[in-house]
Amino acid sequence: MKEGLPGYRGIALKVLSDAGVRVEDMVRIRRGSEVYEGILFQRSQYDDDEHIVIKLKNGYNVGIRVTPNLVVERLGEGAKAAFTPPQPPKMNPSLPKVSILSTGGTIASRVDYRTGAVTPAFSARDLYSIIPELSDIALIETQEIFSIFSEDMGPEHWKTLAKVIAHHIEAGAKGIVVAHGTDTMGYTAAALSFALQNLPVPVILVGAQRSSDRPSSDAALNLLSAVKAATDLPIAEVLVAMHADPSDETVLLHRGVKVRKCHTSRRDAFKSINAHPMAAIKDGEVKILTEEYRRRQGGQILELKPDFDERAGLLKFHPGFNPDIIEYLVDKGYRGIILEGTGLGHVSKRCHPSLKRASSEGVFLGMTSQCLWGRVNMNVYYTGRDLQAIGIVPLEDMLPETALVKLMWALAQAKEPEALKRLMLTNIAGEISSKTSFRWGAP
Amino acid sequence: MDYESLGLKVGLELHQQLKTASKLFCLCKPELREGEAELKLLRKLRPTQSELGQVDPAALFEFKKGRKILYEAEDRTSCLVELDEEPPHPLNQEALDICLTIALMIGCKPVDEIHVMRKIVIDGSNTTGFQRTCIVALGGLVEISGKQIPIQTICLEEDAARLLGIEGSLVHYSLDRLGIPLVEVATAPVLSSPKEAEAVALALGRILRATGKVRRGLGTIRQDVNISISQGALIEVKGVQKLELVSKVVEYEVQRQLGLLAIRDELKARGVKWEDLTDNFIDVTEAFRNTACEIIRSSINNGGIVLAVRLRGFKGLLGKELIPNIRFGTELADVAKFWGRVKGLFHTDELPGYGISSQEVTELKKRLNASEYDAIVFVADRRENASDALMAVVERARQALVGVPEETRGPNPDGTTRYLRPRPGAARMYPETDIPPIVIDEERIARLRADLPELPELKVERFIKDYRLSRKLAEQIVDSDFVSLFEEIVSKTHVAPSIIAVTLTETLKTLSREGLDVEALPDEQIMETFFLIDKGELAKEAIPDVLRWLLRSKGSKVRQAMEALGLRMMSRNEVEAFIDRLLMERKELLAGDKSKAFQRLLGIAMSTLRGKVDAAIVQEILRKRIQAEAGGPP
Structure with a gap:
């Protein structure tokens, strides 16, 4: 990549650098009788090397093919592509303190000239300044922790995030809001639920399904509701705040260990599974939807347990599943495997030898269901009993992803297999429900 | 002009x-x-x-x-x-x-x-x-x-x-x-002229229709017209739905801009300056405590206030009509409605009136310390709205000192326009990141170039030559929304092209003049009408009645129209029986000149049979019967 001409390669790069122009210069491009004038724009690296992109005076971009008779001329400096954060609004020191921590994701994305798609770019401060109504709800402190898409988040990021949150809580925040990419927001929510125990204030994860550079972004309502939840909610747990339906009206708060992204693109992609949403926020009013929650109360001291052991895997069983995958994980030194079995919690008897080996080598084996809705029960069919005899632990109504995250966390807390098993079966953050309510609905 | x-x-x-x-x-x-x-x-x-x-x-x-x-x-x-x-x-x-x-x-x-x-x-x-x-x-x-x-x-x-x-x-x-x-x-x-603008609009419309790939009907074609004169400003009139309205829109806009320039000159002559127009809004609710004006009273009863502003040196100008029914006061009201969400405003150029008495006007002038050269504008609404509205009024009055402000306007059905919003800038373009760039290669262009549709002028010549249409009819059909439908019907039926063309131009125009929305007529129903004519189930004479009935009964089918109108075609036997009976009943007519008798009898027969049988068949049967009656060879 040539300095000043990002995204251009090959023949297009040669023509432009020979002409001595840079991206954002005002240029005139001629080919015979055709004349194009405009600002030279950056090109996506995945587009071909045969076209030059300019922004015409009317605001439209067009691509011009590089041909031998093309003449490129520099006319002067053009306008710069930039995002200018507006002045943040005046803060009201009498309002409760809320920290907005940003990690990246759609809620904080705008156009990326490298790929032509969107990329994380807004800092928490930017978000605050483009949604000035936030200043009516809380005294906001912002911190940009990462600027990454959520698929790049991992246990190391959860650890850092948990520590930063703990720091903000110690500094007196009445609630924490974490702006997060939606793809793995459920995993992070579960991770924080285990890492941040005895929470004195709510920790609200919030995302957007439409990037915040679009007028129709759901980011504003989600973020406003998340901040409202952070200040007002009597629930001191890790929660996820997202649209309840396609309208910009109601935001639901889901328990961090019971929530899953269930749609690729809709605003209401997040659903509580095997649980009822905890609260709803509409027109700035908070409505509590459940009686079972950890109350926010003074005097609570946060217990930070931010360590995770990555040597845990999640395997989805399917017809034709090759048990070699289990052997591979054992060979690679994995210390635990969550199985996403069929129905009530089954895998083919073909897997028995590999599972026996794993069990005998001290690898923790936990069973969840790929049905997602409902509870595993490995007593109904003898196949389930066989699996239990091998040492597979039924994990009740835990979501497979939650079980995986919990296992990573538990591996870092408990060294002994029995202690690990006990920890996995202990309800820490509401991940295991004592009963299966008919009110929770089904898919 | x-x-x-x-x-x-x-x-x-x-x-x-x-x-x-x-x-x-x-x-x-x-x-x-x-x-x-x-x-x-x-x-x-x-x-x-x-x-x-x-x-x-x-x-x-x-x-x-x-x-x-x-x-x-x-x-x-x-x-x-x-x-x-x-x-x-x-x-x-x-x-x-x-x-x-x-x-x-x-x-x-x-x-x-x-x-x-x-x-x-x-x-x-x-x-x-x-x-x-x-x-x-x-x-x-x-x-x-x-x-x-x-x-x-x-x-x-x-x-x-x-x-x-x-x-x-x-x-x-x-x-x-x-x-x-x-x-x-x-x-x-x-x-450079309203006529030229309209001619270009129509010509471009014709070229687009020539592709045969455009929709027809109200709202499927919309024209934005950008208009400016040397001392005026660029005005964008958005969404003119009828191309025929373009020249009217241009004429009125020029007239409006000239009117605004005249107001500017008058204000200059009166020595009104920018700083004379201030945001000094006065709450005059008390002056209207006992008003007979319904609008003001109900606003006050609902917790609203009456807020007024003086426009120094504007007396008489607010009542000046720029274009039919649009006064300078209307322009102020438009911006007040837009920026202040108010329903309208009052100004002293139109008062006393609307239940506002001359005493109230005098009181108002006193409270605003207005001279006989000043105008007063006031609104009755919630304080916030009223204040926003007057802010916009003062801003607009200031612009009157300069001339014509740039605006986006919307067309009224008569070609006059109303304020829509300030003109948007180029600042609103942003790349659609969800769609990668699309390369247009030369093969694609070559393929499309090899198959370009005929240009309208050439089409007119071809219609004259191939379909034996008159030049006037050929031009009419090429100019209409129905040119592709015309060719489709011609290619799929044996109905004479001139009948199809007349139906799609003259007949529809007549129905439109009767106040029917001919654009709502689905292509499929027009097509079906001609299919039935082609099959001999419907007479071409019945076309206007069928289409009229279809337009009045939205969503209906041609066969339902025929049923309702009693237009089932008569068989040859039925026609023969009808004519035999007619000849018996009107025997006296056969006494004189045979050709006269033929004409009379045909007239009588067709008055009943029109639309139920092809006229040519009636003529043929009648001629044979008359000759048989006369005893001569057919």
């Missing part, structure tokens, strides 16, 4: 819906919904910055108005793409081909690589808050009545959602129209 010396410059942006199988960015039907809405959703839009970091002032304003948008959707015509719940699918290639075809017909140069853009529009007409649009071609030239008219751009864009209504701050849209492909052809601002 000497438009040339006024420096009139008109540019046109013609928008035409394309006739594609699906919408521009998804596979939904590009049609308006017939059934009830299945889904309603409420949204809000907020302004964002363009890639150059600017916020469009018009966009910002829409947001500040606190607008909420209620969308209605139906499954056949919308999916998650229209709901803005799913990213757009790839650009419709059929629509792109039609656009490229139009570009080649007009002699525009297709761009090498298309970049889809987002044009920020946050009035709710797009669920995304932007309209997706792209330049397909640049720089063409069309010759219209001997003048070379430069075409600046040809764009392909998605149509907006269909406005159903506005209630306060809630705007109601249907999502069916959103995403229907539109071509936009923009001329350079070089047209």
